[in-house]
Amino acid sequence: MYFLLNQNSSPTDLGVINPNTTVLEWLRANQLVGTKEGCGSGDCGACTAVIGEIVTNNKTNKIEYKSINTCMALAYGLVGKHLVTVEGLMEDDKLHPSQKAMVLENGSQCGFCTPGFVMSLFALYQNKNSVNLHQINEALSGNLCRCTGYKPIIAAAFSMFENKNDEPLDYYKKNKKKITDILGKLNNPEHLSLSFKKSNKTIKYDAPSTIDELSNILINNTSTNIIAAGTDLSLEITQSMKEFSHIVSVNKVIELKEIKDGANEIEIGAAVSYEDAASCLISNWPDLAAFLQRFASLPIKNWATIGGNIANASPIGDMPPVLIALDAKLKLRKGADSRIINLEDFFITYKKTVIQQGEFIESIIIPKPNGNQQLITHKMSKRYEDDISAVCMAINISSKNNKPESFKIAFGGMSGIPQRSKKLEDFLLKHWQNDDIASLSYKVLNEEFSPFTDVRASSEYRLQVSANLVKKTILMYLGESIENLAEYTHLN
Known part of the structure; x- marks a missing residue:
């Protein structure tokens, strides 16, 4: 039960621990208390550390470093990996560039969130040679600070790269081959x-x-x-x-x-993370770039899996409505037998699915788009990223002769399950050009759904915003310039 910890070249033994122990608990129990406990739910980033793991490309092993929330990762998941915490950045008495930049730019005030920010910056430093504001915002997306206003932290991120090419390599760059070799031996x-x-x-x-x-x-x-x-x-x-x-x-x-990118379909293994699947998904459906930005913070996307998001069967999970609109299927496995079902048939009622005892999701199969399809997605939430949807909406439009031939629409947050909206599909096919499309869509949605009211939104809000999103979708389909205020705020 060994893993690499910080700059130690000798593997660290996790010891005999309760399998329910999180990485954060293990760290603090072993006096590595730079990693802080804030929310305990992956929302604040105070517990951020970095995981390095072996990936194989073209039969060549290399190490990739990713920021994660240690409050939600189980400690036994560290086996065979490299864990870097804030205690592992300095070399002798020399600060790491991510630490030095925070000092020089006055990026810390009360200091509670600082270790998490430093580790997110460290991951960015490992993975990039230069950065822009968008990349910095994404790297820091899982970290909250109530003191600095973020400006000095963003300044620290920029300054960290100013002289990177002229500075000596840090410990992890200098020793990449040695670390990779050790991890190769640990990966049993x-x-x-x-x-x-x-x-x-x-x-x-x-x-x-x-x-x-x-x-x-x-x-x-x-x-x-x-x-x-x-x-x-x-x-x-x-x-x-x-x-x-x-x-x-x-x-x-x-x-x-595994991700199998075929001629007519993509098959994504159930344990593939969102970040690993992103490039394949975005290359086929460019609209998903903005949606995946809204999906979650980078530490969550580095760790969370598409199969887990589906199996969780949350009525407000973000990816199931998108995949339903894309006509995705699930490959389910039980023993030596497999079966394939439509994703929209997977969910029965709240938190209940068709999965049987001993059965599990093996993969998600998504047909590739033809040249006549356009996917449009919307997510309504209070925070830009790393927040659960009040409403998630996905519309896949197939066109012929420059007008819609079919709509496939799915919602999250409108019922106890991620659900397709067949009445709205039929309605839009006939009335998509109606000037009163929002109010008419509201009536259709009110007949088809009975949304719940919770802390995120009322039933009425969910109905009204969904109807307005229908109108927005049609305007986007017609090529109207629609300003995305959330995106504008995020980037500026």
């Missing part, structure tokens, strides 16, 4: 299985490395909790104080981390 492809005794009960942890091993575990154990990133499931540990008796991690399952 064997199935990881252990038990932890607590009082009179046993808590189990399994991390299979093949899809067959995963199938066998789920078939032979009736009470398991599958975890990929755990950006949702871990909240039950950190917020609801639950303790799972058998955790099955899918992060080592090779087949679930």
Whole structure:
């Protein structure tokens, strides 16, 4: 149970710990207290650290560093990886450029959030040779500060790169080959299985490395909790104080981390992260670039998986409505058998799906667009990124002779499940050019949905904003220039 920690060349042993332990808990229990606990839910960024892991491209191994929220990542997920915390940045008495820049630009006041900001800047430093404002905003998207107003922190990000090419390499750049070699030896492809005794009960942890091993575990154990990133499931540990008796991690399952880009469809493994899938998705549906920016902060996208977002079955999950509008299918696996279903048929009622005991999501299959399709997406939330939707809407329009031939529309936040809007599809096909499209769409939506009221929005707000988004969609389809105020605010 070994991983690399900071500048230590000798692997660190996690020790015998409860599988429900988060990375943040392990760090602070081991006196690495620079990493702070703020919200415990991935919202504030005070706990941000950086994970380095081996990726293989064209049979060549290289290491990639990504910022993550340690408050939601389980400690056993560190096995075979490189964890860098704020304690691991200095070399002797020399500050790392990410630390030095924060000092010179007065980027810290009370200091509680500072370690998280420094680690986000460190990840940016590892991955870029030059930056623009958009890239800085994305890198810092998971970090909140109530003191500085962000201007000096952004200035620190710019100054960090001013003389980067003329400065000596930092420890992690200088020792990249050595670190990669050590991680290569630590990445054991064997199935990881252990038990932890607590009082009179046993808590189990399994991390299979093949899809067959995963199938066998789920078939032979009736009470398991599958975890990929755990950006949702871990909240039950950190917020609801639950303790799972058998955790099955899918992060080592090779087949679930593959993206197959075929001639007519894309097949994305259920354990592929949003950030890893982004380039493939955006190259086929350019509109998804802005949507994925709104989806979550970078530390969440680095860790969260598309399969987990679907399996969670949240009525306000952002990606299911988009995938439903794209006519996506799910490949479900149970034992040695697989079946393929339409994603829109996966959800039954609130938090209930068609998935059977011992079954799991293997992959998501998305047909590639033809030249006559246009995907338009909307997300309504109070924060620009890293916030749950009040309403999520996706419309896939197929055209012929410069007018709509079909609409495929799906919503999140309008019912107990991510749901397709067939009545609105039929209505728009006939009335999409009506000048009173917003009020007419409201009537159709009011017949088809009974939205709930919660802390994010009222039922009436959800209906009204969805109707207005229909009008906005039609204007966008017609090529009208629609100013995106959220995007404007974010970039300026």
